[in-house]
Structure formats: structure tokens, C-alpha cells
Amino acid sequence: MNTAPLSAPATDSHCCVPSGRPALDAAEAQRRARVLKALSDPGRLRLLSIVKAADGGGACVCDLTEPLELGQPTVSHHLKVLLDAGLLHREKRGTWAYYSLVPGALEAASESITGL
Amino acid sequence: MNTAPLSAPATDSHCCVPSGRPALDAAEAQRRARVLKALSDPGRLRLLSIVKAADGGGACVCDLTEPLELGQPTVSHHLKVLLDAGLLHREKRGTWAYYSLVPGALEAASESITGL
DNA sequence: CCGCCATATCGACAACTGTCAATGTAGCGG
DNA sequence: CCGCTACATTGACAGTTGTCGATATGGCGG
Numbered sequence: 001m002n003t004a005p006l007s008a009p010a011t012d013s014h015c016c017v018p019s020g021r022p023a024l025d026a027a028e029a030q031r032r033a034r035v036l037k038a039l040s041d042p043g044r045l046r047l048l049s050i051v052k053a054a055d056g057g058g059a060c061v062c063d064l065t066e067p068l069e070l071g072q073p074t075v076s077h078h079l080k081v082l083l084d085a086g087l088l089h090r091e092k093r094g095t096w097a098y099y100s101l102v103p104g105a106l107e108a109a110s111e112s113i114t115g116l
Numbered sequence: 117m118n119t120a121p122l123s124a125p126a127t128d129s130h131c132c133v134p135s136g137r138p139a140l141d142a143a144e145a146q147r148r149a150r151v152l153k154a155l156s157d158p159g160r161l162r163l164l165s166i167v168k169a170a171d172g173g174g175a176c177v178c179d180l181t182e183p184l185e186l187g188q189p190t191v192s193h194h195l196k197v198l199l200d201a202g203l204l205h206r207e208k209r210g211t212w213a214y215y216s217l218v219p220g221a222l223e224a225a226s227e228s229i230t231g232l
Numbered sequence: 233c234c235g236c237c238a239t240a241t242c243g244a245c246a247a248c249t250g251t252c253a254a255t256g257t258a259g260c261g262g
Numbered sequence: 263c264c265g266c267t268a269c270a271t272t273g274a275c276a277g278t279t280g281t282c283g284a285t286a287t288g289g290c291g292g
Contacts, residue, residue: 023162024162032161033157033158037153037157040152041249041250042146043145045140045149046140050140061269061270062269067139070250070251070252071251073252073253073269073270074250074252076270092269095260095269097268106232107230109229110229110230113229114223114226116164116168116222157280176239187283188240189241189284192241193240196241210238210289
């Protein structure tokens with residue numbers, strides 16, 4: 001598979017710049033994309049927004065299910081996605097699970113865009 | 117639609133905070149998610165990176181196909197996604213198509229995360 | 233005018249994602 | 263001990279997404 005039918009190095013005189021460095025490493029791109037993918041859902045953005053607003057003690061799932069108009073399993077799923085992306089922290093207290101923002105995580109994600 | 121299912125003020129005594137405002141509007145969340153979804157692919161991140169580096173005249177597709185190890189139709193597709201998201205600008209010059217960053221677009225996307 | 237080159241578009245297909253209903257698990261109250 | 267409440271997990275299913283090969287379009291050179 002290849003894509004580069006042109007292995008010829010010299011004869012290459014196609015269009016514009018001769019191209020330079022790899023710019024953004026493939027592995028680094030994948031790492032950043034994974035976090036951004038977690039942020040690319042309306043429901044999850046709203047979850048983060050609510051959790052951020054409720055910071056100080058965290059928010060439990062029952063506070064998150066209603067305003068989103070989504071079923072409880074769905075909210076639980078989204079929270080897991082955000083958890084796996086390193087954006088949220090979970091703390092189980094008794095019967096309830098409290099979610100809170102991981103400090104600096106949103107800023108890091110934001111910089112992964114501006115720092116392209 | 118509704119967003120405010122809680123007209124009942126008193127009977128509610130479930131767990132933690134009584135919840136407050138809608139935090140992030142559903143429509144606004146969807147708008148932000150659409151842009152972030154365009155940014156949530158490794159290939160597209162690398163495309164933006166290369167285009168950003170080559171700024172000054174823009175980059176043409178032939179310069180973008182090789183370093184990404186993706187087929188030409190695939191690259192064209194990704195460019196269209198970024199175009200539709202308002203992140204890239206296209207200018208056809210002769211046979212070639214030159215892509216460049218829309219000024220401020222990346223910063224706006226970044227602030228849609230920090231400004232939750 | 234004919235054919236090549238750079239891009240875009242189309243059609244297909246596998247993989248992934250969001251959603252829900254049903255079920256499982258673990259504290260708490262009677 | 264029994265059932266309830268809060269949450270997680272599973273399984274299924276429709277819709278979306280990334281990728282490619284094939285084909286269309288459009289400018290340039292002979």
C-alpha cells in the first residue's frame with residue numbers, strides 16, 4: 001500500500017514547497033485526538049460544564065441525569081469516557097459517586113489545539 | 117424539549133446539591149462539539165499542523181498526502197471536514213488547491229473548551 | 233484535440249459510537 | 263434478611279466515521 005508511487009527522489013518537481021519535517025508526530029497526534037474525541041460530544045460537554053459549576057464537592061450521577069435528558073446508563077457511559085480520557089476524577093462516597101474535574105486537564109486539552 | 121424538567125422545588129431530596137442552572141445550553145454544546153469532532157482525528161490534527169507550518173502560501177494536497185501515509189481521496193475528505201468546520205480555507209490556483217488556516221479558528225476552538 | 237496531472241466525488245465496507253432496556257452490584261434502612 | 267436506592271455493566275441496534283478503489287472534473291502541455 002503505499003501511496004508513494006514516487007520513490008524517485010530527484011525527479012520530484014511537483015508543486016510547491018519541497019516539504020520539510022514531520023510537523024506533528026503520528027503518535028502524538030493520536031494521543032491528542034483521543035482526548036479531543038472525548039470532548040467531541042454535546043452530552044459530554046454539558047456534563048463537564050455541570051461538573052465544573054458544581055465543583056467544591058463534585059456532582060453525583062443523579063444530578064447529571066436529569067438536565068441532560070439522557071438515560072442513566074448513557075450518562076454513566078459518558079462519564080466513563082471522560083474518566084478514561086483523564087478529564088474527570090471519580091470518588092465513591094457511600095452509595096453515591098462524586099465526579100470532579102481533574103485540575104488542568106481542560107487547559108491541557110485546549111493547548112493541544114493551539115499548540116499545533 | 118425542555119431543559120427544565122424541575123419545576124418541582126420541594127419534594128426533591130435525593131443526594132447532594134439541588135442543582136442550579138442549565139450550565140451549558142444544548143444548542144451551544146452541539147455547536148462546539150461539531151468543531152471539536154473535526155479536531156478529534158489524528159490525521160486531521162497532522163493536516164492542520166502541516167498547513168500551519170506551511171503558512172504564508174498555503175499547502176497543496178500533494179504536499180499533504182505523502183507525510184500522512186493516507187490515500188489522496190482520504191486526505192481530500194479530511195480537508196473537506198476541516199473546511200466545513202470553518203477551520204481551513206481553500207484557494208484554487210490553477211491545477212492545485214491551496215489550503216490555509218482560518219485566522220483565529222483554532223483559538224476559538226480552544227476557548228470553547230476552557231470556557232465551559 | 234488528446235491525454236496527463238492534480239483534486240474532488242461516489243459507492244462500498246468495516247469499525248466505531250451513542251443510545252436504550254435489561255440485568256448486575258453494592259450500600260443503607262426497615 | 264429483604265427490599266430499595268444509586269450506580270455500573272452487558273447486549274443489542276441504528277447511525278456515523280475513516281478508509282479505499284473507481285470514477286468524474288478541470289486545467290495544462292503536447
